[in-house]
Amino acid sequence: MAHPDWFDQKRIILGVTGGIACYKACEIARQLGRLGATVQVVMTEAATAFVSPLTFQALTGHPVRTSLLDANAEAGMGHIELARWADLILIAPCTANTLATLASGRADDLLSTLWLASTAPKAVAPAMNQAMWADPTTTQHCQQIEAQGTWVLGPDAGVQACGDVGLGRMLEPDALIESLLTHIQSGPLDGRQILLTAGPTHEPIDPVRYLANRSSGKMGFALAAEAKRLGAVVELISGPVHLETPHGVRRTDVETAEQMHQAVLERIVAADIFIGAAAVSDMRPAQPARHKLKKQSDHLNHLELVENPDIVQSVASHPHRPQLVVGFAAETDDVERHARSKLTHKALDCIIANDVSGGQVFGRDITAVSIIDAHTTQHFSTTTKEDAAKAILAHLSVLLSQGPSHGTAI
Numbered sequence: 001m002a003h004p005d006w007f008d009q010k011r012i013i014l015g016v017t018g019g020i021a022c023y024k025a026c027e028i029a030r031q032l033g034r035l036g037a038t039v040q041v042v043m044t045e046a047a048t049a050f051v052s053p054l055t056f057q058a059l060t061g062h063p064v065r066t067s068l069l070d071a072n073a074e075a076g077m078g079h080i081e082l083a084r085w086a087d088l089i090l091i092a093p094c095t096a097n098t099l100a101t102l103a104s105g106r107a108d109d110l111l112s113t114l115w116l117a118s119t120a121p122k123a124v125a126p127a128m129n130q131a132m133w134a135d136p137t138t139t140q141h142c143q144q145i146e147a148q149g150t151w152v153l154g155p156d157a158g159v160q161a162c163g164d165v166g167l168g169r170m171l172e173p174d175a176l177i178e179s180l181l182t183h184i185q186s187g188p189l190d191g192r193q194i195l196l197t198a199g200p201t202h203e204p205i206d207p208v209r210y211l212a213n214r215s216s217g218k219m220g221f222a223l224a225a226e227a228k229r230l231g232a233v234v235e236l237i238s239g240p241v242h243l244e245t246p247h248g249v250r251r252t253d254v255e256t257a258e259q260m261h262q263a264v265l266e267r268i269v270a271a272d273i274f275i276g277a278a279a280v281s282d283m284r285p286a287q288p289a290r291h292k293l294k295k296q297s298d299h300l301n302h303l304e305l306v307e308n309p310d311i312v313q314s315v316a317s318h319p320h321r322p323q324l325v326v327g328f329a330a331e332t333d334d335v336e337r338h339a340r341s342k343l344t345h346k347a348l349d350c351i352i353a354n355d356v357s358g359g360q361v362f363g364r365d366i367t368a369v370s371i372i373d374a375h376t377t378q379h380f381s382t383t384t385k386e387d388a389a390k391a392i393l394a395h396l397s398v399l400l401s402q403g404p405s406h407g408t409a410i
């Protein structure tokens, strides 16, 4: 069973169809939003007779979509884009009529069209009178969509709005969300909080110039994407890079090492794992000039530098130290020996060593890494950064499951 944090940053289409249980969908929309999901409500025409779209708009903060043939809506996010956007489609309540539509593969309104056009996981929460639910046609429709991979949540038994007693009531919102989580595959980092830094830092010399390095941020971003895929809640603190935020990852942009340090400290309490993948500048100009330096400036001959904070080390020695603290070591010679010495010296749980001699690795899509912890070293020569991220996070998942055992700095 997946953890409720699974919903964090997820994009969910909540389909609402014309049944008396529509009022329960309001609470579902609210709860999913509270769990961190972005909820886009799509209502059938019949559903709008039960609850106003305005109610869902107020609860989700997004205008409700009701029509397939709406030129204005299509000018924004078209129905196919919306289908691709979704991480999950949940129809709750789902009427007997909509079950029949889904089973037949018809696409005669927005919701059924999205359903057909989306490859996201799909779930329905049937809600209807007990005789409608017991009807063999409804049973057949339900079995048909279930066989295609749809999760059927409920229904529940009890007294119905029409006075009948029996199976057909929609699950209550709490039970529905719990039932949904039982179907969602949990990853090894399910519900774990991962705090990551990536990219270079820019240390200002004057308003137009800065000290930087060749880091592209690709390794850190690959790690963030993979951690999210494995179920983690991912906070990414990024230096200046030209990369898209991986889907579902929360990103904060910073420029300097000091800003990155501050952003990390603000988020450290919640983290289970910290990965310092950023290439943080070791030093910064002591006194950045307030105006652009002129050619004749003394600074051209003499640029005074001061040391930047060592972010990974400060996390490893923090009172709210995450269970795992992971550093990167970009070395140009005797890579493993230097990396292992940093591992011990900074009291890290794991260090990822890169051979960056000759500028290789920086900005490229391939890398060569060694994953080093207190007991083991694994070498991966010439691999994509995505595959390196998979290997690193698989290793960290195992270390995390072993519980706290981090070393002491010497």
Ligand SMILES: Cc1cc2nc3c(=O)[nH]c(=O)nc-3n(C[C@H](O)[C@H](O)[C@H](O)COP(=O)(O)O)c2cc1C
Pocket: 016, 017, 018, 019, 020, 021, 044, 045, 046, 047, 094, 095, 096, 097, 098, 127, 128, 129, 132
């Ligand atoms: C007051 C009222 C309550 C209804 N409740 C349900 C219901 O709980 N479940 C259901 O399957 N149909 C129910 N219906 C019938 C549906 O509204 C009808 O089949 C409609 O065509 C469904 O359209 P939709 O599936 O496109 O939303 C109800 C109708 C009315 C008038």
